[in-house]
Amino acid sequence: MNRLPTEIRVTLPDWLPRRLSAAGPCATEAERMRLVIGLAREQVERGTGGPFAAAVFERAGGRLVSAGVNLVLPANNSALHAEVVALMLAEARVGSYTLHAPHLPEHELVTSCDPCAMCLGAALWSGVRRLVCGAGRADAERIGFEEGPVFPESYRYLEAHGVAVVRGVLADEARQVFDLYRERGGAVYNG
Amino acid sequence: MNRLPTEIRVTLPDWLPRRLSAAGPCATEAERMRLVIGLAREQVERGTGGPFAAAVFERAGGRLVSAGVNLVLPANNSALHAEVVALMLAEARVGSYTLHAPHLPEHELVTSCDPCAMCLGAALWSGVRRLVCGAGRADAERIGFEEGPVFPESYRYLEAHGVAVVRGVLADEARQVFDLYRERGGAVYNG
Numbered sequence: 001m002n003r004l005p006t007e008i009r010v011t012l013p014d015w016l017p018r019r020l021s022a023a024g025p026c027a028t029e030a031e032r033m034r035l036v037i038g039l040a041r042e043q044v045e046r047g048t049g050g051p052f053a054a055a056v057f058e059r060a061g062g063r064l065v066s067a068g069v070n071l072v073l074p075a076n077n078s079a080l081h082a083e084v085v086a087l088m089l090a091e092a093r094v095g096s097y098t099l100h101a102p103h104l105p106e107h108e109l110v111t112s113c114d115p116c117a118m119c120l121g122a123a124l125w126s127g128v129r130r131l132v133c134g135a136g137r138a139d140a141e142r143i144g145f146e147e148g149p150v151f152p153e154s155y156r157y158l159e160a161h162g163v164a165v166v167r168g169v170l171a172d173e174a175r176q177v178f179d180l181y182r183e184r185g186g187a188v189y190n191g
Numbered sequence: 192m193n194r195l196p197t198e199i200r201v202t203l204p205d206w207l208p209r210r211l212s213a214a215g216p217c218a219t220e221a222e223r224m225r226l227v228i229g230l231a232r233e234q235v236e237r238g239t240g241g242p243f244a245a246a247v248f249e250r251a252g253g254r255l256v257s258a259g260v261n262l263v264l265p266a267n268n269s270a271l272h273a274e275v276v277a278l279m280l281a282e283a284r285v286g287s288y289t290l291h292a293p294h295l296p297e298h299e300l301v302t303s304c305d306p307c308a309m310c311l312g313a314a315l316w317s318g319v320r321r322l323v324c325g326a327g328r329a330d331a332e333r334i335g336f337e338e339g340p341v342f343p344e345s346y347r348y349l350e351a352h353g354v355a356v357v358r359g360v361l362a363d364e365a366r367q368v369f370d371l372y373r374e375r376g377g378a379v380y381n382g
Binding site: 010017087 | 201
């Protein structure tokens with residue numbers, strides 16, 4: 001008898017929904033990124049996981065649809081990068097396996113760092129029409145995190161498939177969270 | 192008040208654990224792939240989702256650790272490709288965010304089709320030391336599925352990071368499942 005596992009449960013840390021329960025719309029790109037970097041910082045300060053956060057917003061108006069932080073360490077799950085968590089939760093909220101559907105407004109993914117290879121693919125499949133990134137690949141690598149097989153063509157592929165990409169938004173603030181993570185001796189799980 | 196979603200639950204279709212409850216070790220690569228293609232076929236026959244399956248095995252001896260099928264449609268979750276499901280379940284079973292740890296045997300991921308960009312990244316982060324693929328990218332595209340930004344360098348990147356890659360194992364049998372899916376009018380969710 002092989003008792004295979006059959007269920008996975010993904011749960012956000014308690015502090016996150018509490019922190020965002022009063023979050024209003026974020027009109028500008030900077031406001032959206034600041035919210036996301038704030039989550040990454042709180043994640044590091046509370047020691048609940050890797051120094052990354054992401055959120056899905058409605059493109060027009062900036063309504064917050066979902067937010068995620070990196071749960072690799074607390075959940076023992078290497079796929080639960082912040083972007084994947086935020087995208088899964090957004091799709092659950094709208095009840096659709098794509099955020100790009102005729103009955104839905106356009107959505108964007110805002111992430112505190114350039115996505116890794118997995119998350120770049122996940123962003124494409126999610127149907128977000130815009131990807132906004134804070135810190136860069138080199139910043140993640142500087143504190144020991146790998147980003148995997150992402151190439152300039154990878155971003156061009158997204159653009160060619162209707163996903164606008166904006167990088168380097170509030171990059172200094174995002175990098176400061178990485179520095180804090182390193183100062184606190186945070187674990188690197190894919191170096 | 193913004194009532195953000197906070198939890199995701201991922202559950203395999205009922206038939207899958209039943210089917211595998213008596214699964215013994217699969218000594219050879221062909222046996223492992225045949226088990227995986229059988230899951231993809233049953234998934235199509237039962238109409239429980241996309242025509243893809245994957246499983247994680249211990250490399251030496253072929254003990255089945257976890258198995259997954261594509262759950263994008265039934266779960267409304269674009270990240271739940273068969274590979275991601277199988278890898279998440281394997282990590283849950285061993286209680287580690289990496290399958291490549293000193294206290295663990297080596298693992299491999301066997302998938303009925305070349306992984307998409309997301310799953311290729313997920314395979315890298317999971318710590319599997321070998322990736323075995325059935326049908327190819329062109330086969331998936333022929334029935335309308337996109338694979339995303341995967342390039343020859345992507346596979347080389349995995350190899351350079353210690354993940355052996357074997358492609359085209361029982362590819363004809365894997366393709367027949369795609370043909371069946373198309374004949375039955377199965378939905379394409381990322382074309």
